[in-house]
Structure formats: structure tokens, C-alpha cells
Amino acid sequence: MVTHAAMPGRRGGRAHARPRPHTALAWALPLVLGVIYGFYAAFIRRDGGPSTGGQVLLGLVSGAALAVLCFALGRIQHAVPREVRAVAYGALTASAIGFLVSLTDTSVLRSAALGLAVGVGVLCVSYYALYARET
Structure with a gap:
């Protein structure tokens, strides 16, 4: 019976995982979702009156939070x-x-x-x- 010996690669016996590069869609989709979500949150809070700094801050923070969470979920979803x-x-x-x-x-x-x-x-x-x- 003929058996084949496992030949080690150039880097030794263990494989090294390469980090996946960030594509344009990996950045753009969470960013667009965050911007839309932030604008909508500020719009809901406005309630027909003039815009205030607190509403703008609420929109920025909520949009940034959603964008970060979407980006993080997109990075780990294949694992x-x-x-x-x-x-x-x-x-x-x-x-x-x-x-x-x-x-x-x-x-x-x-x-x-x-x-x-x-x-x-x-x-x-x-x-x-x-x-x-x-x-």
C-alpha cells in the first residue's frame, strides 16, 4: 500500500489566517444605514418644531451607534x-x-x-x- 506523507508548507505545519480586507460595501452600507437612521431619529424627535442641538446630537449618536453595530456584525458574520x-x-x-x-x-x-x-x-x-x- 502506498501512502503519502504530508509535506509541510513554507510556513510550517500550521496555516495562517489572513485578515479580510474591508471592501467599499463593508464601509458604505453601515454608514448609509447610520446616516438614514440618525436623520430619522432626529426627525421623529423634532415633532414639527424647530431643530435644536439636542435633536441633532441624538441623531448623530444614534446613527453612529447603529453604524458601528452594523459594521461589527458584518465583520463577524462569517465566523x-x-x-x-x-x-x-x-x-x-x-x-x-x-x-x-x-x-x-x-x-x-x-x-x-x-x-x-x-x-x-x-x-x-x-x-x-x-x-x-x-x-
């Missing part, structure tokens, strides 16, 4: 299983929608219920899409 990835998409969407609803001066239960409903919907759709693509 986690599809179930965890779907839960992460659902949780991010649920928290974002719940926060926007809470800006309309409604009850906490309404904002939590609407965020949870949208988050469960996104979880189901993203799980189906990820499952259909990977199998």
Missing part, C-alpha cells in the same frame, strides 16, 4: 453559525425599531412589543435566507 447570525440580525433590528418607537412618546410596552415583533420577523426571514443560501 458564526447561521442560527446565531439570524438571531443577531433580529436582535439588532428589534433594538433599533424599539428605540425609534420609544422616541414617539408611547408606552414602553408598545415600543418593546413592536420591536420584538419586527425582530422576530427579521429573525425568521434572515434564517430562511441564510438556510436556503448555504444548503
